[in-house]
Amino acid sequence: MRTPRRSTVALLAAGLCASGLTAASAQPAFAATAAPASTAPTAMDTSTSTGESARDTGVSRDPQAADLQRSAKLRRAVSADGVMTHLRAFQRIADANEGNRASGTSGYEASAAYLEKTLKPYGYKVTRQPFEFRYEQITKTSLGQTAPQRRAVEHNPMSYSPAAPGAGVTAELVAPAEVNGCDAAAWQGVDATGKIALVSRGTCSFGQKSKAAHAAGAKAAIIYNNADGPLNGTLGEVADDYVPTTGVTQADGQALRTAMQSGPVSMTFVLEKIMEQRKTFNVIAESAGGNADNVVMAGAHLDSVAEGAGIDDNGSGSAAILEVAKQIGQQRNVPGKLPNKMRFAWWGAEEVGLLGSTHYVENLKANDPAALKKIATYLNFDMVGSPNYMIGVYDADESTHKAPVPVPPGSVATEKLFTSYFDATKQPWVDTEFSGRSDYQAFIESGVPASGLFTGAEDKKTAAEQAKFGGTAGQAYDPNYHQPKDDLSNVSTKALEINSDAIAHAMLTLATSTEAVNGKK
Numbered sequence: 001m002r003t004p005r006r007s008t009v010a011l012l013a014a015g016l017c018a019s020g021l022t023a024a025s026a027q028p029a030f031a032a033t034a035a036p037a038s039t040a041p042t043a044m045d046t047s048t049s050t051g052e053s054a055r056d057t058g059v060s061r062d063p064q065a066a067d068l069q070r071s072a073k074l075r076r077a078v079s080a081d082g083v084m085t086h087l088r089a090f091q092r093i094a095d096a097n098e099g100n101r102a103s104g105t106s107g108y109e110a111s112a113a114y115l116e117k118t119l120k121p122y123g124y125k126v127t128r129q130p131f132e133f134r135y136e137q138i139t140k141t142s143l144g145q146t147a148p149q150r151r152a153v154e155h156n157p158m159s160y161s162p163a164a165p166g167a168g169v170t171a172e173l174v175a176p177a178e179v180n181g182c183d184a185a186a187w188q189g190v191d192a193t194g195k196i197a198l199v200s201r202g203t204c205s206f207g208q209k210s211k212a213a214h215a216a217g218a219k220a221a222i223i224y225n226n227a228d229g230p231l232n233g234t235l236g237e238v239a240d241d242y243v244p245t246t247g248v249t250q251a252d253g254q255a256l257r258t259a260m261q262s263g264p265v266s267m268t269f270v271l272e273k274i275m276e277q278r279k280t281f282n283v284i285a286e287s288a289g290g291n292a293d294n295v296v297m298a299g300a301h302l303d304s305v306a307e308g309a310g311i312d313d314n315g316s317g318s319a320a321i322l323e324v325a326k327q328i329g330q331q332r333n334v335p336g337k338l339p340n341k342m343r344f345a346w347w348g349a350e351e352v353g354l355l356g357s358t359h360y361v362e363n364l365k366a367n368d369p370a371a372l373k374k375i376a377t378y379l380n381f382d383m384v385g386s387p388n389y390m391i392g393v394y395d396a397d398e399s400t401h402k403a404p405v406p407v408p409p410g411s412v413a414t415e416k417l418f419t420s421y422f423d424a425t426k427q428p429w430v431d432t433e434f435s436g437r438s439d440y441q442a443f444i445e446s447g448v449p450a451s452g453l454f455t456g457a458e459d460k461k462t463a464a465e466q467a468k469f470g471g472t473a474g475q476a477y478d479p480n481y482h483q484p485k486d487d488l489s490n491v492s493t494k495a496l497e498i499n500s501d502a503i504a505h506a507m508l509t510l511a512t513s514t515e516a517v518n519g520k521k
Helices: 061-079 080-095 108-120 206-217 250-260 310-330 355-367 368-375 411-424 443-446 461-467 493-512
Strands: 123-148 167-172 196-198 220-223 245-248 266-286 290-300 342-347 376-381 393-395 430-433 450-454
Touching: 061 310, 061 411, 061 493, 080 108, 080 310, 080 493, 108 310, 123 245, 123 250, 123 355, 123 493, 167 220, 196 206, 196 250, 206 220, 206 245, 220 250, 220 266, 220 310, 220 342, 220 493, 266 290, 266 355, 290 310, 290 355, 290 493, 310 376, 310 493, 342 376, 342 461, 342 493, 355 368, 355 443, 368 393, 376 493, 411 450
Parallel strands: 167 196, 196 220, 220 245, 290 342, 290 376, 376 450, 393 430
Antiparallel strands: 123 266, 167 266, 266 342, 393 450
């Protein structure tokens, strides 16, 4: 899930130890060297400065061509079929565990066990990093207009929203003087006491809107989107000064505002939920070989939302990096010893506020800051198989989107690794905002370079993107985002093929050299 940026994460990580890691079952040592390829790659550059044929050495003198040659065998081994094997396993796990793989549940535990079992033959050191978090599960919810007419309204309660009291909140709607309702000034002169606030998305966080509604005396808040499509959001943290808060579409929000112009409009908002402390964990897999002072890291969140199996969000990213790790671990797919250490991470509790990745980074900052500086770059993969996909690369160089977050040095070079690969393989791509709205946020806030790939969530595909990638303009990239139907039928195998190959190329290239990113070979 691509979450709104958190303000303060409600992460209660009890007793951080020096490493924060708990070992899983014993793993075989990762072989330091790989078997040589059976045949030399075909050279793309025909000569060297001394007249020696590049074909004679099997290595192109053009660095980009050499990188492509080096990753060719691995990319052939990494396939959409392999990724789908893991996704089918995630679907079976969800089916056997109340339909989801959310953190703190048996479905998440089974998903992690599947990772560990899959990685075991390939020599990675696999560990679990435990932490505590606030578990949420909605047990009953509804939103309906009760006057002047009766109708149900589709909605999505915000993460961290408090439950509605008793049988729910029934009250008249009230709108702030300024539609976004971000602060006391927006509510000045408006009597919101005992009413349900109706505010627009925009300008400030959802949490600020909920707090401002509470301060104005409202008993609940409905936030409507400022673009087409449903609104899924989070309040960002646990707080005592929120009101029960949910999100609706722009169309429903504007229809309610229009109705309010003709007289009072009443709504009932029911929200019953479980909110309790639970334990969960990240899964970390690290190669035994490679320079421990120069670590190349890739990550994807393993958890789903409670509503479904989360096959695109984010089974797709988890399965893609698992398949890449597996094929690299088979050794025959890589050309000899890889100089840099590789680390793969599957994050827990992303769907409730980027908690696992934040815990990982904060633990390093508190207990081993030198280890954090040894991460050359972090690659994030959150939703890489959307059915109506685009091929998006995080826009670190801000060539299309001004980044609302810091862009650490090295991020532009990391982005270029993907864009140059796509250009070289004639694969269309677009920039997607370097927003921090996924598990790279904690890394970039701590100065670690980052990039990643994204195929889209609830936003709608443009006509220009349809021309580049096919699919349907005007429809969501993932029409089942955060819904029960995010299942095996909700992924594009073509997008999985494109992105898993790009991930394989990037990881192998960086494991060979990070000179372009941090000056280290």
